[in-house]
Each structure stands twice: as structure tokens, then as C-alpha cells.
Amino acid sequence: MDITTRFAPSPTGFLHIGGARTALFNFLFAQRFGGKYLLRIEDTDRERSTKAATEAILNGLEWLGLSGQEETVFQHKNIKRHQDIAQILLDNGSAYHCYCTPEELQQMRYKALKEGRKNLYDGSWRDRSPSDAPSDISPVVRLKTELTGKTSINDLVQGPVTVDNEIIDDFILLRADGSPTYMHSVVVDDHDMQVSHVIRGDDHLNNAFRQIQLYKAMGWEIPVFAHMPLIHGQDGTKLSKRHGAIGVESYRDLGYLPDALCNYLLRLGWSHGDDEIISREDALKWFDFDKVGQSASRFDITKLDNINSIYIKNLDDDYLIKLLMKELEKHPNLIINSTTIQRIKAGIKGLKTRVKTIKELAEISTFYMAKTPLQLDQKARDILNEDAIKIINGLRESLKGLENWSELAVEAAIKLYAEKYNLKLANVALPLRVALTGTTKSPSIFEVASVLGWDEVDLRIESVCRK
Numbered sequence: 001m002d003i004t005t006r007f008a009p010s011p012t013g014f015l016h017i018g019g020a021r022t023a024l025f026n027f028l029f030a031q032r033f034g035g036k037y038l039l040r041i042e043d044t045d046r047e048r049s050t051k052a053a054t055e056a057i058l059n060g061l062e063w064l065g066l067s068g069q070e071e072t073v074f075q076h077k078n079i080k081r082h083q084d085i086a087q088i089l090l091d092n093g094s095a096y097h098c099y100c101t102p103e104e105l106q107q108m109r110y111k112a113l114k115e116g117r118k119n120l121y122d123g124s125w126r127d128r129s130p131s132d133a134p135s136d137i138s139p140v141v142r143l144k145t146e147l148t149g150k151t152s153i154n155d156l157v158q159g160p161v162t163v164d165n166e167i168i169d170d171f172i173l174l175r176a177d178g179s180p181t182y183m184h185s186v187v188v189d190d191h192d193m194q195v196s197h198v199i200r201g202d203d204h205l206n207n208a209f210r211q212i213q214l215y216k217a218m219g220w221e222i223p224v225f226a227h228m229p230l231i232h233g234q235d236g237t238k239l240s241k242r243h244g245a246i247g248v249e250s251y252r253d254l255g256y257l258p259d260a261l262c263n264y265l266l267r268l269g270w271s272h273g274d275d276e277i278i279s280r281e282d283a284l285k286w287f288d289f290d291k292v293g294q295s296a297s298r299f300d301i302t303k304l305d306n307i308n309s310i311y312i313k314n315l316d317d318d319y320l321i322k323l324l325m326k327e328l329e330k331h332p333n334l335i336i337n338s339t340t341i342q343r344i345k346a347g348i349k350g351l352k353t354r355v356k357t358i359k360e361l362a363e364i365s366t367f368y369m370a371k372t373p374l375q376l377d378q379k380a381r382d383i384l385n386e387d388a389i390k391i392i393n394g395l396r397e398s399l400k401g402l403e404n405w406s407e408l409a410v411e412a413a414i415k416l417y418a419e420k421y422n423l424k425l426a427n428v429a430l431p432l433r434v435a436l437t438g439t440t441k442s443p444s445i446f447e448v449a450s451v452l453g454w455d456e457v458d459l460r461i462e463s464v465c466r467k
Contacts (some may be wrong), residue, residue, distance in 0.1 A: 003035025004196050007066070008075075008186065010042045011053035014247030015060040017299060018201060018231050018239065021265040023066045025228065026199045028266075028287040038193055039068030042075045044185055049076075060248035064258045065280070073193065075185055082180035082188050085218065086141050086173045094217040095173060097139035098125040118167040126170060141174040143184075145213045153208055156197075156226035156289040163209050171210050183207065187214045195223055202227040226289050229296045231268055239299055255327070255357030256304070260311035264304045268297040277310055305356040312355060317348050320361075324348075327362035334369040343368040347451040350443030367437040368451065373463040374438035383440060384464055388431035393465045394421070395428060396458060399449075407450035414446065435464045 005026040009019050030037035039061065043049035061067050089095035100108075100121075109120045126144060133139065146165040153161045173184040180188075190198060198208070205227045215222045233239050251261055263278055270292050272278060278286070312320065321344060328334060328344075347368055355361045367374065376384070398417040402409050418428045433445045436457060442448055449457050 001196055002194075003030055003033045004038060004194050005030040005035065005199055006038040006040050006190065006193060006195050007061075007068070008040040008042050008189075008200075009057050010045070010048075011050060011057055012045065012048040013053055014249070015057045016239075016247065017265065019057075020060065020064060020066075020248050020261070021231065021268060022200055022228065023061060023064070024262055024265050025226075025270075025287075025292075027066050028283055029197065029199060029226075029289070031284050032287050035196070037066075037069050038073065038195070040073040040075060040189060040193065042182070042186070044075050044079065044180060044182070046076060056247060056249055060252075063252055064248065064262055066262075073189065075189060078185070078189060078192070079180060081192065082185050083174065083178060085188050086180070086184065089143065089173065089217055090141065093144070095141050095143050096126055096170075097130070097133065098142045098170075098172075099133055099137045099139045100124060101137065119169045121169040123170050138176040140172045140176050142170040142172055143214055143217060145170050145210070146216075151209045151212055153212070153225050155205070155208075156224060157229070157292050158202065158205065158227050158294060161205070165213075168210055168213060173214075183210055184214065187211045187220075190223060191215070191218070191220045197224045197226060199226045200228070201230050203230060226292075228292060229269060229294060232296045232298050234298050234300055236296075236298065253359075255359030255361070256308050257311045257315070257358070260308040261304070263311070264307050268299070269293050277307065309356045312352050312358070312361065315352075317345075317352075320352060321345060321348060323358050324361055324365060327358055328365065328369065331362065331366055333371060334366060335371055336369060340369040343451050347443065347447065350447045354443065364442070367439070367442065367448075370438065372456075372459050374435075374460065376434065376438050376464075379440050380434040380438055383431055383434045388427075388434075389465050391421075391423065391428055392431050392435055392461055395432065396461050399454065399457065402454070405450065405454050407444075407446050410449045411446040432461075435461050 007019075007023040007026045009015060009023075027037045029035075041054055041057070043054065058067070058072070086095060090097075104124075105121070108122050108124075112118075112120045112122070121142075125139075125142070145168045149165050150162050151165055151168070155161055171183050172181050174180055208225050208227070212222055231239050248261070252258070259280060262280065262283075266278060266283055266287075267276065270287070272282075272286050272291065275282075324344065325336075325341070329336065334340075344365060347365075351361060351365055354364060395414065395417050398413050399410065402413055414428055414432070415425060417423075418425045429445050430440065433442055433448070434440060436442075436445065436448055436452060452460070
């Protein structure tokens with residue numbers, strides 16, 4: 001079988017975490033087995049579909065490395081094709097016009113609910129003569145679904161699932177204004193795109209049984225289905241903004257790496273032994289649906305932070321610096337020139353082990369590019385009392401005489417100074433850290449001093465001592 005998968009989001013909102021995982025699983029499955037991964041924007045709802053949402057989805061997928069392999073299909077451009085298929089079904093007796101009024105439909109639903117029936121439409125126009133049609137009502141087009149028997153799916157995730165056909169109502173293909181419904185459009189487009197595997201969330205499982213009726217009516221090959229459990233919040237409830245249900249582009253802006261986010265999404269419901277860090281290359285070799293669980297996964301921002309921190313630590317320094325500089329350029333009042341950029345390059349190894357996101361990395365890197373005098377936070381100001389200032393001012397002379405300015409030489413000089421004046425090393429290192437970085441937390445102060453160089457160290461110590 002030639003494998004073709006598709007990701008088909010609706011551009012009525014941002015690309016959320018669940019959608020991104022669906023795209024990832026479609027991509028990995030197609031690539032693993034030498035198939036095609038396609039993208040379709042389901043924008044037949046023209047009132048709710050927006051250009052901004054479409055761009056956000058496309059940009060988010062591109063950032064994740066999950067753009068379709070062929071030109072993106074926009075569903076609204078296929079409306080004529082959807083209408084033509086509905087007409088074929090009308091012509092061969094597999095569909096019919098329904099003239100029920102909204103009031104009549106409401107009464108049917110009320111009666112069905114009262115009787116405990118799941119089929120809310122009673123098929124009242126299924127076999128009626130067209131001569132009975134009222135002239136003042138524009139009809140919808142409904143599919144004649146099978147009234148008896150069963151419909152079964154051998155789902156790659158959920159396993160065998162069967163429903164009685166009597167609970168599947170004659171669903172609408174075309175609305176009264178001639179516009180196609182989702183249930184109709186998705187089947188026509190999947191057939192025309194030669195989609196072999198429909199991979200989506202299990203909130204669509206019930207739709208599959210209706211859609212199979214349409215495949216049968218047209219005599220089309222039915223695709224293989226894989227309905228994945230949804231993603232819940234850490235508390236087990238439906239994922240919402242308070243759990244982190246924000247657009248994928250927001251994770252980019254917060255400083256997450258695309259490979260790290262994909263790694264995390266891959267592990268939400270799929271496993272490969274005890275492996276937590278899984279590269280794109282390994283995922284393409286290992287992914288299949290036999291390791292996808294049937295239970296809902298729980299979104300955990302702490303785990304995402306941990307994975308992202310590992311990816312940052314392992315990222316090529318030159319590429320990491322490019323990402324970091326883009327973020328630092330957003331900060332006002334920084335000195336960005338060849339000297340300060342060189343400091344970032346020299347200090348990146350000590351910085352990247354301390355952060356969870358690129359945004360955090362930028363925040364703790366600013367002292368390398370800061371103007372003197374530094375802006376001290378309150379905790380830092382409290383450290384620089386009269387005694388602390390006297391200590392670091394005295395340290396200037398010990399550092400000034402260093403012939404070889406290096407991390408080891410700086411460390412030796414500071415330790416020697418502390419020992420000479422019977423001081424605890426912390427009583428020297430902490431006020432020096434404040435003077436050089438403006439905060440009480442940073443990489444090793446010996447490393448920081450080495451990266452800054454004697455002239456900048458002297459300038460920063462002098463600036464706090466004269467206050």
C-alpha cells in the first residue's frame with residue numbers, strides 16, 4: 001500500500017499542542033514507511049476562518065519542521081467538487097433532499113432524547129415523493145445511511161470498534177445554501193488526495209462511522225483509521241489555557257526549541273522503552289502505532305522545560321548564539337558590538353547549563369552586554385554594604401597585577417586574597433558577583449571575570465565602589 005497521511009486543521013484559531021502532535025504523528029508515520037505527508041486547511045467555514053489563523057498554522061508547522069511535502073490544499077477551493085459528489089449521490093439514490101423546518105427538527109430531537117434514541121433525525125424525507133416538497137423551503141441534502149447491520153473499524157490505536165448502523169442518522173451533505181458540511185468535504189478531499197491513513201484525535205472517532213457510510217455510497221476505498229487519545233492538563237481535565245494550551249508560536253516566543261517541543265509531543269502517548277530524549281532521526285526509524293497508548297496523556301510544562309534544557313545544553317554553540325542574539329536584540333540599553341558579542345561566545349558554555357529556555361538564557365546573559373554602572377536588583381544592593389565594598393575594592397589591586405588573565409589565574413588570585421585577609425571565600429566572591437553581574441546568581445564568578453577581562457572588571461568594581 002502506498003501510504004499518504006494528511007494533517008487538516010481548521011483556521012479558526014491557533015495551532016495548539018494537540019494539533020501539533022497530530023501533525024507530528026502524521027509526518028512520522030508517512031516518513032517512516034516511505035509515504036507522503038500532506039497538509040490541508042479546512043476553511044469551508046468562511047465566516048470563522050481567518051487569514052491570521054491560517055498564517056499562524058502554516059508558520060507554526062514550518063517552525064516545527066512539519067510543513068506538507070506538497071502544495072497546501074485549501075478546502076474552500078474544492079466546494080464545486082463537493083457539490084458535484086452530492087449530486088452524484090442524489091442521482092443514484094444514495095442521497096435525498098430534506099425539507100424539514102428548524103421547528104420540526106427540534107421536535108424530532110426532543111422526541112428522540114425523550115425516548116433515549118441516539119439517532120436524532122427520523123428520516124422523514126428519506127422516501128417521500130419530491131412532489132410533496134414545499135415550494136417555500138430550500139432543502140438540505142442528506143445521505144441515506146444503512147438502516148440495519150453494523151459498521152466496524154479496526155483502528156490502529158483503539159483496536160476493533162463496532163457500532164449498530166441504526167444509531168447513525170442520515171447526516172447532511174449540503175446545507176440549504178448549497179455549502180458542504182465538514183462531514184462531506186473531509187471524505188471527498190481525503191479520497192481525492194489519496195489519503196490511505198486518517199490519523200487524528202479520538203474526538204473524531206464517532207465521525208468515522210458516518211464517513212464510512214459515504215465512502216461506501218461512492219464505492220471508494222476506505223482508509224485506515226488511527227484515533228489518538230486527547231491531551232489533558234496535569235489535573236486530568238480538558239487542556240485549557242491555564243494548563244498551557246497556547247498556540248505553538250507562543251512556545252517559540254517563550255524560548256522553546258522546535259526539536260525539543262516535538263520530542264516532548266512525541267512522548268505524549270508514544271514510547272520507545274525508557275528513552276526520553278529522541279532525535280528526529282531516531283523517531284523516523286522507530287515510530288509506529290503499536291506503541292501509542294489508549295489513555296489520554298497529561299501535559300506537563302515541567303517535563304517540557306526539562307527536555308528543552310537538555311536540548312539547549314546539547315545545541316551547537318554557534319547556532320545557539322544566533323538564537324540568543326535575536327533575543328538579546330529585543331532588550332533595550334544593551335551594548336551590542338564585537339566586544340560584547342565575543343563575551344557571549346566565550347561565556348556561552350557556562351550560561352547554557354543554567355536555563356530552561358532561550359528567553360531565560362537571554363535574561364541571564366545581559367550582564368555581558370550591560371552598560372556601566374549596572375542596574376542592581378534589591379537583593380544585590382543589600383549585599384554591597386560598606387564592608388563588602390571595602391573587600392572588593394581591595395581585591396582590585398590583587399587582580400590588577402595578574403600577568404596571565406585567565407579563569408584559573410583569577411580563581412587563584414581571589415582565593416589568595418581571601419586567605420591573606422582571613423576572609424571566607426563567599427565573602428569575597430558574592431560581592432564581586434554583584435559588582436560584575438548586578439545579580440546574586442551567575443555562572444562561576446571566576447569564569448565571569450575571565451570573560452569580561454581586566455579592564456571591564458576594574459570599571460565595574462570602581463563603579464560600585466564610588467557610589
